[in-house]
Amino acid sequence: MKLSAFKNQLSQLEQIAFKLPDGSLVPSHFHVTEVGKVVKHFIDCGGTERLETVVNFQLWEANDYDHRLHPEKLVSIIELSQDKLGLPDVEIEVEYQAGTIGKFGIDYNGEHFLLTNKLTDCLAKDSCGIPPEQLKNLKFNFLKPKIHVRQDLVVVNLKYKMMFSTLEQTITDLNIDGITLSRKRILDQLKDYIQSQIDKEQKVNLNFICTHNSRRSHLSQSWAQAIGSFYGINNLQCYSGGTEATALFPEVTEALKDAGFQVEKLSQHENPVYSIRYNETDHPIIGFSKKFNAAFNVQQQFAAIMTCSSADQGCPLILGASARIPITYEDPKIADGTDRQAAAYKERSLQIASELKYVFSEIKL
Known part of the structure; x- marks a missing residue:
């Protein structure tokens, strides 16, 4: 205009x-x-x-x-x-x-x-690039299909997304066999929501919510975005928020780095901002504490995943949410200041990762 x-x-x-x-x-x-x-x-x-x-x-x-x-x-x-x-x-x-x-x-x-x-474009297509007669003879390693085998389904992801190797190995090694049937029934609510959005060819927006947006919700957001990418779900956008804003607890970023994410602290304020990357190509996750309905987050057509019981009970209404799914976790905060702090955060991080791997591995594209 x-x-x-x-x-x-x-x-x-x-x-x-x-x-x-x-x-x-x-x-x-x-x-x-x-x-x-x-x-x-x-x-x-x-x-x-x-x-x-x-x-x-x-x-x-x-x-x-x-x-x-x-x-x-x-x-x-x-x-x-x-x-x-x-x-x-x-x-x-x-x-x-x-x-x-x-x-x-x-x-x-x-x-x-x-x-x-607004999209970028080449203004001199006739003057740059590889001539078509040469292009057809080239073999690009980065365009080789990436194949994930899942029970009765093979997913081929042709989009070049070089996930960091340590993180990719962490996801590959996650064991989902220990997830109980009763827990799977809870997780299946999220699986069904994601599958429904994909079947309708609509964007999958997930907002992970806990009380302070400092620990479990950030772990869930980061793992969901990374594992969704691992399984080739390209129309996925994950968010996190709290019933109040505090700060992202530093041990969360240490647990993510230990798993293979690349984390950079972008500001030094009381509520610092972090860049959390899982591959070379996608925009990083921007991690900081905020309320679940902050302008930074999606406002409509999303699933609200309640990661702690206090937020689930204290938030009777999530405006704009098309689904509300309680998937709660024990707070690793109980180990803060003890010699088990790092281990507790790693355990919770990998538990969340394993359960989200179960969810996304069941999605049919």
Whole structure:
């Protein structure tokens, strides 16, 4: 959408709402913190010099929950920017931070402004790449099918996802034979939800919830995302949250690193942020403590997996959840400060991993 069309639409509205590509809405207390002109001067891979200009909006979620950005206010900001910066009537690009800062195009559906995914592309396809006559004779090791054998089903995952070797071996070695029949009946609720979403060709959103979002929910989120990738479930997105926010307990990251995840601490605050990677290609899991309904998390069409009994009992309603599944675990916190601390976290981590391996190994793609 060009700037003139956006302004014209604003003039007809009483309130502004932005919808993300996954269908969720940007929280209504957002502000537009920047309106600017971005000029990109570059040379493409074919050697052609190019100049591209976009109008850039930056959306930000303010801590001011009582005020909303009205259409006429945004129009005045745009017109000031046009006057001072000479904004051209070109396409709008929106920056908005969810897990990381993302760039979106913009459209309108009659009710919401739609933030649309922007994809990279080659601008000189005739000048780069491998000629077709050579391509057919090449053999790429990284495109060899990765095969997982599961009872009566063989899953072939052609997508190149180089999982870290230690983590891949950990998942391979997980033993699911010791899971009792009664426990499997509980886990089957999650399996059935995932299978239903896949059968309907819909995204699988899982939000693992405990009281403090500090231990069990983070272990569950990390293992679910990694094991789902291991079994080739590409439309899976896992989240975690609590009934209150505290901090991700450091021993959790040690247990994950011991299993083969790559963990990096990104901030030093009281509630630090971690990057948790399981392979070379996918975006990392962003780990920090937050409430289950924080804007960072999925807001609708998800399964709420309650990983502790206190959160299950203390959260009678999870708005937006299409399923609520209690899969509770003993809190490794009981070993904090003892000589069993590291062992307790490792045990809980591998228990969660084994049970999630059972769940995902049963999924039929």
